[in-house]
Amino acid sequence: xxxxxxxxxxxxxxxxxxxxxxxxxxxxxxxxxxxxxxxxxxxxxxxxxxxxxxxxxxxxxxxxxxxxxxxxxxxxxxxxxxxxxxxxxxxxxxxxxxxxxxxxxxxxxxxxxxxxxxxxxxxxxxxxxxxxxxxxxxxxxxxxxxxxxxxxxxxxxxxxxxxxxxxxxxxxxxxxxxxxxxxxxxxxxxxxxxxxxxxxxxxxxxxxxxxxxxxxxxxxxxxxxxxxxxxxxxxxxxxxxxxxxxxxxxxxxxxxxxxxxxxxxxxxxxxxxxxxxxxxxxxxxxxxxxxxxxxxxxxxxxxxxxxxxxxxxxxxxxxxxxxxxxxxxxxxxxxxxxxxxxxxxxxxxxxxxxxxxxxxxxxxxxxxxxxxxxxxxxxxxxxxxxxxxxxxxxxxxxxxxxxxxxxxxxxxxxxxxxxxxxxxxxxxxxxxxxxxxxxxxxxxxxxxxxxxxxxx
Numbered sequence: 001x002x003x004x005x006x007x008x009x010x011x012x013x014x015x016x017x018x019x020x021x022x023x024x025x026x027x028x029x030x031x032x033x034x035x036x037x038x039x040x041x042x043x044x045x046x047x048x049x050x051x052x053x054x055x056x057x058x059x060x061x062x063x064x065x066x067x068x069x070x071x072x073x074x075x076x077x078x079x080x081x082x083x084x085x086x087x088x089x090x091x092x093x094x095x096x097x098x099x100x101x102x103x104x105x106x107x108x109x110x111x112x113x114x115x116x117x118x119x120x121x122x123x124x125x126x127x128x129x130x131x132x133x134x135x136x137x138x139x140x141x142x143x144x145x146x147x148x149x150x151x152x153x154x155x156x157x158x159x160x161x162x163x164x165x166x167x168x169x170x171x172x173x174x175x176x177x178x179x180x181x182x183x184x185x186x187x188x189x190x191x192x193x194x195x196x197x198x199x200x201x202x203x204x205x206x207x208x209x210x211x212x213x214x215x216x217x218x219x220x221x222x223x224x225x226x227x228x229x230x231x232x233x234x235x236x237x238x239x240x241x242x243x244x245x246x247x248x249x250x251x252x253x254x255x256x257x258x259x260x261x262x263x264x265x266x267x268x269x270x271x272x273x274x275x276x277x278x279x280x281x282x283x284x285x286x287x288x289x290x291x292x293x294x295x296x297x298x299x300x301x302x303x304x305x306x307x308x309x310x311x312x313x314x315x316x317x318x319x320x321x322x323x324x325x326x327x328x329x330x331x332x333x334x335x336x337x338x339x340x341x342x343x344x345x346x347x348x349x350x351x352x353x354x355x356x357x358x359x360x361x362x363x364x365x366x367x368x369x370x371x372x373x374x375x376x377x378x379x380x381x382x383x384x385x386x387x388x389x390x391x392x393x394x395x396x397x398x399x400x401x402x403x404x405x406x407x408x409x410x411x412x413x414x415x416x417x418x419x420x421x422x423x424x425x426x427x428x429x430x431x432x433x434x435x436x437x438x439x440x441x442x443x444x445x446x447x448x449x450x451x452x453x454x455x456x
Contacts, residue, residue, distance in 0.1 A: 001152075001185045008182045009148055013124055020045065023121065033284045036098030040118040047120040047129040053113070055090060055135060063092040063136035063159075065119055065150075068100035070360055071142040074165050076107050077221035077431040078438075083111055085435075092134050094119040099283065099334065106335065119150075127153040140164050144172055148186045155189040162192040164434060165218045166211070168203040169357060169378045176207055184208040194434050197382040213437045216430035217383060219362045225338045229367060232342025238312075238319035239326075239343070241275035245406065246344035246369070248337070249281040249359035251351045254399075255289050258348070259296035261400040268302050268327050270407050277308075279331030279340050281350055281359060286332040293328045302327040309333055341367040345413050346406075349373035353399055358384065365392050366424040370416035372402050390423035391416065 001009075024045070030037040042048035055061045064079060066072040072095065083089070090113040095101040101116060108114055120126040127149045138160045141151070144167060154161050168176070176183040187193070187209035195201040195211040204211050236244065247258055255278055262268070262276065280289050286307075293305040305328035311320055323329075331340050341347060347369045352358040357379030361371045371393040377384035387393035396402040 002181075005181050005185050008179075009152070012148060012182065013122075016121065017123055020121070030284075034098065036102075039098070040101075043118040044120055045126075047126045047133070049117045049120075049130065049133045050115045052092065052115060052134055055137070059088050059090060060086070060137040061090040061092060061113075061135060062138045062140060063094065063134050064140045064142070065094045065145060066100060066104065066142045067095065067145050068097040069103045071145075072100050072103040072107060073222055073363075074217075074219045075140065075142045077218055077223065078164065078434050079108065079111070080223075081431050081435055082438075085439075087112060090114070092117070092136060103335070119147075122147040122149045124149050124153065131157045131159065138162065143167055144169075146176075146183065146186055148182055151186050152189050155191070160191045161189065162194070162438060163187075163190050164192075164194050164438075165430070166193060166195045166204070167197070167200050167379075169381075171357075171378070173203045173207075176203075180207065192438060194437055196430075199382060213433065215433035215437065216427060217362065218430045218434065219360060220366075220424060220427040221429070221431040222363065222366070224366060228336060228338035229342040231336070232339035235308075235319075235339065236343045238323055239275055239329075240324035241273060241327075243271060243274040244344045245274065245276045246331075246340055246347045247276065247278040247350060248340065248347040248364060249350035250278055250289070250348075251281055251354060251356045251359075252285065254350060254353045255280070255292055257353055258399050259292060261398075261403045263296060263300050264400060265403045265407060267403055267407065268300055275327050275329060277329040277331055277340060277343060279337070279350075283332070283334060286330065290330050290332070293330060297328055305330055307332050308336075337363060338367055341369040344369055346370045346372055346416070348399070348402065349377070349393075351379070352376050361387055361393060362424060362427075365420035368417045368421045370394075370413065370420050372396060374398065374402075386427065387420075387423055390419050390426075392420040392423040 027037050064075060066075055091111040092115050093104045093108055094117050095104055096119055101118065104116055120130050131153060136159055139154045140162050143165050151161055184207060187207055190209065193204060193209060193211045195204060195214050196217045198214055201211045201214050278289060278293065280286060290305065290307065297303065297305055303325050306323055306326040307330045309332045311323040341364050347364045349361050349371050350359045353374035355376045358373060358377035361373065361380060362383055364371050365387060371387060373384060373393055373395055375397055388395060
């Protein structure tokens with residue numbers, strides 16, 4: 001690394017160190033609404049991690065870092081496949097958010113000797129302490145979590161690093177190019193770089209790190225959950241609605257846009273037997289969104305909205321009084337998106353109506369739910385383009401246009417559902433391709449290259 005890059009890295013570390021009190025205040029503020037943010041401070045600020053045992057000879061510990069829920073789900077097919085082939089390997093899993101850590105516990109608790117923790121902040125002494133405690137042979141980083149000290153420190157400690165399911169949005173690409181003095185040596189320190197698309201690969205090459213392979217998007221390979229699909233169908237029967245529109249993973253400001261569009265086009269007067277379900281992306285916003293929905297219900301002259309969490313008897317899908325008549329439903333539960341997709345005739349894609357870049361449309365299609373999206377899908381540009389070409393998705397400039405088109409008597413839902421299923425099935429295979437690249441002899445320590453993997 002050049003002298004200039006070292007100075008840049010030192011300045012970055014100094015600023016992050018001085019910023020620690022601000023981060024503490026941020027966590028305190030978040031902790032008011034989300035008590036989970038009051039946990040894990042020792043891990044974040046001091047690298048005080050769970051105790052890791054020494055890895056027995058001939059074995060390997062893989063450390064997976066997935067920043068939050070989406071990344072935790074994305075890497076799950078590869079982690080589960082690797083664990084089947086190499087059951088003797090041990091695991092460490094880190095996240096940044098409480099919801100991400102909870103998701104990882106749900107997905108990975110059965111892995112061999114797995115330990116979960118919050119990723120310490122990216123300061124040299126915290127990185128060194130973390131590497132010393134985890135004692136990993138490999139570090140898998142999901143998508144675009146390019147923490148300079150972490151990746152450079154891992155490479156210096158001879159930990160094989162891999163950037164998996166890597167993608168680069170146009171905004172991120174521009175930022176990395178502007179910070180090339182630091183981003184280039186960080187990317188060049190990565191041992192294995194597997195991109196989602198050729199477009200992503202071209203950006204990485206411009207940044208000075210050609211990718212090792214383009215393997216597609218691992219999210220197409222996420223295992224389906226038929227039990228949740230069954231739950232969703234039970235909810236659909238209980239709604240007494242003839243049409244159900246789902247606003248999936250909505251972001252701040254988008255719910256108000258939808259509710260305004262519903263009011264302006266007199267949605268429920270023109271389609272009185274329809275219901276609209278809104279599932280916010282972030283659980284800390286559930287109460288805020290419910291109040292918006294209640295105010296909108298009054299303006300539109302429909303029944304007060306209901307919460308998914310308060311609409312069924314505990315442990316059953318038997319709806320409580322009032323649920324069937326509700327025209328507005330708040331999806332205020334975590335881990336149930338497959339059920340929500342199975343309720344709906346179509347999903348309005350959250351994050352795409354304001355410049356957030358769009359949420360994951362792949363899961364909706366996997367459950368046969370067509371997607372209608374806005375103009376902002378740069379986080380999933382290739383997936384969005386492919387879904388449009390497959391007629392599994394439609395694009396609209398704004399939510400009012402989508403609502404008006406829905407009310408115009410669109411009859412193509414059966415064909416769109418079939419197209420969504422076909423689109424999701426047709427893009428599977430990234431897991432095996434990524435596994436084959438990671439499993440090359442040059443990517444494995446000698447002990448693993450000499451042992452035969454367990455057959456499926």
